Amino acid sequence: MINRMNENLLRECFKMIKSQFITLKNLYHKITEWINTKNSINETKTPLRIDQEIDSDYELVKIHGVGLADPLALQGVLLLKTDDGKEFPISAFSGEVARYISNFLEAKRDSLPTVYNMIEDICEENELLLVKVKLYQSGDAVRANLYFTGKKDLVLRNYRASDAIALATFYSAPILIRKDLLKEVIAN
Secondary structure, eight states: OHHHHHHHHHHHHHHHHHHHHHHHHHHHHHHHHHHHOGGGSOOOSSOOOTTOOOOTTEEEEEEEEEEESSTTSOEEEEEEEOTTSOEEEEEEEEHHHHHHHHHHHTTOOSSOOHHHHHHHHHHHHTTEEEEEEEEEEETTEEEEEEEEEESSOEEEEEEEHHHHHHHHHHHTOOEEEEGGGOBOOOOO
């Protein structure tokens, strides 16, 4: 019975890893496609800046807490919070990503996952900088757009929120969330 449980656990872990790999592989292909073709990017009329005004339907949030939802450390959770106390909890992402976010918050950047390292190398090679991440609802999932600036501006659309939050944390980029997702905290 224990061997069967271990097999099931390993199967679930491999499914999660495969899913993350496919998502990040798609991100890699999008970035390299953008680099190789000038017309495949979404250019903005004005350069993106870190200090650019926030869109009226988005609000700046910070990570207020990050942790694990289960004793096997398979599922991560985090709480995003505005300066005025509105919050948005996020779960249903891997415990591995939660650990990376936690490490990045503690300025531990020496152990990067290969895919994040690849994105960093691509950004450095092409003089790109992640300037903000915008989170929004898409069906039942929270998705993200990643905004890069450098020689050219680049917007990567509809990526997993957890990976986008991890990259924003790594680069100390602002995280914005649609206001309609935020909830007021009710005091007891």
